[in-house]
Amino acid sequence: MTPDAVRAAPRGRLGAAAAYVSARARLFAYAAFALLVFVIALLRTLPHDLIARRALEVALAAAPVEVAFRSVAFAFPNGYRFADVRVSPVRGGEALASLSELTVRMPLTAIVTFDFRQAAFAGRAYGGDFDGKVRLAGARVVGALDARSVSLEPALAPLVPPPGRLAGVADLSLRLSGDGRTTQSAEGEIELSARDVALDQVSVRGFRLPDLALGTVAGSAQIFGARLQLKELRAAGNDLTFAATGDVLLREPVVQSVLNLRLTIDVPPDAQPALRVATALLPKRAAGETPSYTLKGTIGTPVLR
Numbered sequence: 573m574t575p576d577a578v579r580a581a582p583r584g585r586l587g588a589a590a591a592y593v594s595a596r597a598r599l600f601a602y603a604a605f606a607l608l609v610f611v612i613a614l615l616r617t618l619p620h621d622l623i624a625r626r627a628l629e630v631a632l633a634a635a636p637v638e639v640a641f642r643s644v645a646f647a648f649p650n651g652y653r654f655a656d657v658r659v660s661p662v663r664g665g666e667a668l669a670s671l672s673e674l675t676v677r678m679p680l681t682a683i684v685t686f687d688f689r690q691a692a693f694a695g696r697a698y699g700g701d702f703d704g705k706v707r708l709a710g711a712r713v714v715g716a717l718d719a720r721s722v723s724l725e726p727a728l729a730p731l732v733p734p735p736g737r738l739a740g741v742a743d744l745s746l747r748l749s750g751d752g753r754t755t756q757s758a759e760g761e762i763e764l765s766a767r768d769v770a771l772d773q774v775s776v777r778g779f780r781l782p783d784l785a786l787g788t789v790a791g792s793a794q795i796f797g798a799r800l801q802l803k804e805l806r807a808a809g810n811d812l813t814f815a816a817t818g819d820v821l822l823r824e825p826v827v828q829s830v831l832n833l834r835l836t837i838d839v840p841p842d843a844q845p846a847l848r849v850a851t852a853l854l855p856k857r858a859a860g861e862t863p864s865y866t867l868k869g870t871i872g873t874p875v876l877r
Contacts, residue, residue: 578847620646624654635752638662641674651677657695665825666730671697699723700741713752719744724766731827731871732774740769740789748795755795764791769807777873782846784811798822802833812839818867827872835865835876 614749624644625764632639642656657671679689690707702721706715732738748760769786787809794801798821805816818833839851855877857863869875 606710620644624652636662636754637668647675647677647792650680651675654691661824663824666737668826669697670726671695697722698727703744709749711751712749712757714749715747717744717746717748719746724769730825736767737772739772740766740786742766742789758795758797762791762793762795762800765789768811782811782844782850784847785809786811806815811843812837814838816867823870827870829871831867831869831871831874833867835867837865838864 579628593692595672605824621644628639632769637659638661640660643654645653645655647653652673652675655672655677657669658666658667659669659671659675672695674693676691676693678691681687690705692705694703695701697719700720702717702719702722703872704715704717708714722742722744724742725737727742728738736859746752746760747764748758750758766789767787769789771781771784771786773783774781786807789807791805792803793805794803800820800822802816802818804819807814814835814837816833816835820832820833821830823829837851837854841845843851855865864876867874868877
């Protein structure tokens with residue numbers, strides 16, 4: 573055998589092996605592509621509306637709220653996107669929240685491990701956007717929510733009888749945990765900051781309040797079951813400044829929540845005439861005494877003392 577033939581033999585065997593591997597690789601690639609097309613087609617044709625509704629039924633079986641939505645679509649590869657979502661108390665009444673859009677996603681690892689104890693969510697509501705996460709920690713549900721640039725007027729419309737309006741834009745941070753079944757088990761913290769806050773045509777117990785520009789408002793509170801402890805709420809505007817602390821005993825509907833707040837209200841001497849007239853109707857305080865008051869009653873029928 574000539575030297576050239578000796579060298580050609582190994583190259584021939586290597587070439588055959590390479591061709592075999594290449595053919596197998598192409599076959600595997602075709603199979604993987606066909607499987608991918610099949611999975612995508614399957615996901616597109618599944619009854620996602622029925623799947624999502626059944627999942628919500630299971631998740632909210634013992635919860636004090638119910639969730640309704642206009643439509644749902646698959647959010648590839650690991651979630652669902654809901655449109656026009658309404659969260660309402662089980663016993664009826666005004667909706668607690670109305671969301672333009674909500675997308676819920678499971679971690680990709682959950683698809684493999686079947687560990688569905690956590691999820692992330694994001695969406696849009698009241699002209700702003702929000703995101704957060706929720707997870708099961710033992711027997712408790714732990715969640716976090718951060719909302720940005722939420723319009724106060726539509727969000728708080730159920731609390732302000734028409735034609736009154738409370739305008740402004742707010743950012744909200746909420747950390748909450750509970751058993752997922754009753755509000756009595758809830759614990760958490762709330763932080764709020766708002767800007768361009770204003771009251772327009774608002775009436776309290778038949779008395780028309782002067783239109784007010786409150787400017788910036790900031791507050792923080794803690795939740796202990798049905799009790800909300802207002803750690804601090806401050807407003808600073810051209811018309812007045814005020815501060816509030818105390819407790820709110822939460823009820824359903826929200827307008828029936830019981831108030832026990834301490835207020836400090838300071839109205840500048842050059843305030844608008846309507847505001848000075850309203851200030852004269854406040855409970856009298858001695859000259860030089862701090863203008864502090866207590867707010868009792870309910871959110872719907874407050875009583876200032």
